Amino acid sequence: MSVESSVNQDRYEINTPDDVSKLVSKFAGSGKTNKVIWLALIGVFIDAYDLTTLSFGIEQVVEEFSLTPVMTGVVASAIICGTIFGNLIGGWLTDKIGRYRVFMADMVLFVIAAIVAGFAPNVWVLIIARFIMGVSVGVDLPVAMSYLSEFSKFNGKSNKAARLAAWCPMWYAASSVCFGIVLALYFILPPEHINWLWRASLIFGAIPALLIIFIRNKYLTESPIWLANQGKLEEAAKILRDSYDINAHATVKETSIKQKKHKQEGFLVLFNQTYLSRTIVSIVIHISVAFQYTTIAFFLPSILSRFFHTDTLTTISTTLGLNLLFAFTGGLLGVYVASRLASRHVLLAGFFLQFISLLILAWIGQPENSLLVYTAIIMLGIWLFAEGFGPGAQMMVYPTMAYPASIRGVGVGFNRAVTGVAQAIAMFVLPIWMANYKTDVFLIISVFAFIPLIVIGLLIKFEPTKQDVDATIIEDNQQSSVGKPAIE
Structure with a gap:
């Protein structure tokens, strides 16, 4: 049968x-479980889209509101500060009141924040709206990862690891769509209204959230x-x-069967004897990815325009091309290898490739001829490819599969909050570092690719895909009836 x-x-x-x-x-x-998976991934799409919108538009925001480098850092980091709060409260609520209610409330918040940000009359309204968008992003990821894990089987094709890794190509698909929309608007908008690029792209982010709201009763x-x-x-x-x-x-x-309690109300459970090593690995991964991703992916348009001296159209098209050819392709590879290889091995390969790419970028510096320009662009592409199949995909596999359902929201939320803190710091200091150190910033950031090689490769060798944490026997000497069908 x-x-x-x-x-x-x-x-x-x-x-x-x-x-x-x-x-x-x-x-x-x-x-209907596959449809739930797609709805969860659309939530991830919205997260990525919202975080990407200002990676190009930040230069326009700076010009429109005459921002200083410090205020630029505040605007850029506002959404990340929001994710920190959203991750913590969202992870707790996901475990406390359930996945569905948190997910739907989050979609409504997305729509409101995106529209307000798009019509922001001044920089302070934009900062507040971006902070609220960050809260939405932070709330969404713990619940989305819970859906991806708890609506997937552990082994075989399209297993938990593969579906969790699918968050990465969806993330880069959203980034590509964002820059595709920006590119289309570049040709559609009249030259005198070109400053509306960042505003229009922000408002477009409300559309997929509205889609989920309208079809929730049928599938979710x-x-x-x-x-x-x-x-x-x-x-x-x-x-x-x-x-x-x-x-x-x-x-x-x-x-009223008593499960083995994990004190799921608090975050301290993540640091007990059972989960401490898993939490350390996850924290190292998330901090490392945060600083690298913020430098290369978020500030990619700034790198191209400041260091490679590209014009607006070339910056948009090159960013879109790198996301599609390298990041998205790497993400698809990450989904393929997630169900076939150990997460730890995939992570090590990705971090190593990123480390080499960053060293070469630091050596090239500001390219002085066409050959070095193309070499530097290829190195950026290789970094994005490595991020797609390695750390980018696996950073959500680790915490989601390391913690059981009773504390999954808290675990994912905490680790994403760590990412938020690291990204907020990175978004604030990177514009200053780029102004002071120029392309030497690549050498500084390479440290964040080297440290996880030591921690994951030599110190802590935990493998989250080895055993399904959701299918453990509870303490009560209760016999499970799942082993064989009941006779009707």
């Missing part, structure tokens, strides 16, 4: 949260794993039947 027919025909009785986790781990991918649902962990087995079983095509039935409406 095929898996699909087994799922549709056999009856499964569930009497513990562990039963639900095992069924999802084994059979997820059928029914709560995570059955989260419901089961709240003791709501009957509700979890109904979602397994309706969305997963799993013929599951709860033996009781609700359960």
Whole structure:
């Protein structure tokens, strides 16, 4: 009997949260679950789009509002400061009140913040709106990663690791769409209104959020794993039947079975004996990616215009080309290798390639001839490619698969908050570093590619894809009924 027919025909009785986790781990991918995955990835798309919009437009914002380097850093870092708050509160709420309600409230916030930012009359309104957009981004990632993990099976094609890694090509697809829109607007807008490029691109970010809001009732649902962990087995079983095509039935409406508690209310659980090493690795990954990504990906248009002296059209088209040819392609490769290779090995390969690329960029400096210009651009492309298949994809695989569902939102939220702090610092100091150190900034940033090689390669060798943390046996001597179908 095929898996699909087994799922549709056999009856499964569930009497513990562990039963639900095992069924999802084994059979997820059928029914409506693929649509939930796509909705979660659209949420990631919105995150990336919003974070990308000012990477080109920051120069226009500086000119329109006559910003100093310090105020430029404030505007650039406002959205990241918002993500720090959003990550912490969003991760906690995701575990506390559920994935669905947090996700939908977040989409509404996206729409409002994007429109206000696009029509900002002054820099202070823009800063506040960008901060709120950052809160939305921060809230979204913990819940999106929870959806990707809890609606995917552990092994086989399109498993948890692959679907979590899919966040990276979706991120770069959003970046490419953003610059594609900017490029189109460049030709559409009259020359006297060219300063509306950054405003129009911000407003466009509200469209995918509105799409999710309109179609939520048809496809989106709560995570059955989260419901089961709240003791709501009957509700979890109904979602397994309706969305997963799993013929599951709860033996009781609700359960008071005591799971192994992880003190899920607080972040200190991430630093206990069980999770400390995992948290250290995740923190190192997130800080390293934050400083590198902010330098190369976010400030890529600034690098091209300041150091390579490209004009506006060349800057937009080159940035779009690098994102499509290298970053997006690398992200697709990351999805392919995530289900086939150990995350640790993929990370090491990506960080090593980035380290070499940054050293070469520092050696080239400001290119003095066409050959060096093209070499430097290729190095930027190689860095983006390595980010796509390595750290960029795996940075969400690590915390999402390292922590169980009961603390997944908190775990992902905390690590993303660490990223936010690092990015906020980077966005503030990088304009100053670029002004003072020029292309020597590449040498400084190469340190953030070297440190994880030592930590992950030599010190802590944790592998998150080795075991499914959601399919562990609970403490209560309860026998799981998932091992075989019930006889009707």
